[in-house]
Amino acid sequence: AQSVAQPEDQVNVAEGNPLTVKCTYSVSGNPYLFWYVQYPNRGLQFLLKYITGDNLVKGSYGFEAEFNKSQTSFHLKKPSALVSDSALYFCAVRDPLSSTLGRLYFGRGTQLTVWP
């Protein structure tokens, strides 16, 4: 069965410091992994994805994520946090061996707060 875990409900970081939002996954095949961001009362915005190739993926707004197959993780990172990065972040996985190719499985979300 496919699943995603975001072990931290909340992450707090000072502006200018690096940030990490954690994600681990479980799928039967090689995973396709995604990160989304959600601002209050808005839809989700796509940040980045890992399909294959380089384990370090760069995305929008200076975010990047590192795929680690041995640890089944796909942590989201940013070298220097901004107050405007404060939002709810979702990790999602798709199992290419699944009979329902389009389905994404989402984690519960991590609330990131960056204080000035």
Place this chain on the structure above:
Amino acid sequence: DGGITQSPKYLFRKEGQNVTLSCEQNLNHDAMYWYRQDPGQGLRLIYYSQIVNDFQKGDIAEGYSVSREKKESFPLTVTSAQKNPTAFYLCASSTLAGIAYNEQFFGPGTRLTVL
């Protein structure tokens, strides 16, 4: 949120009423999805459709119904059988070509409150 519109933004329902949430996309996407979002529970899939006139139940379909008569439209009806419908509802779409590795695009959401 570009390309997918959801209406209304806020919706209030009395107990025992059916209500329909609209989702329209102009991205020419074949696949469309409905999710329910509750605080601390992430996104849960209600229904999805990959082609016109066909749709499948997701993980929490009970008390909901959908139709897919047109490629660009995927309305969701919340029926009186849904016991706890107060939530934020999100519609999404994606292409079918390369669907395994394509991201989904989300609408701005509809917040439904039962009075």
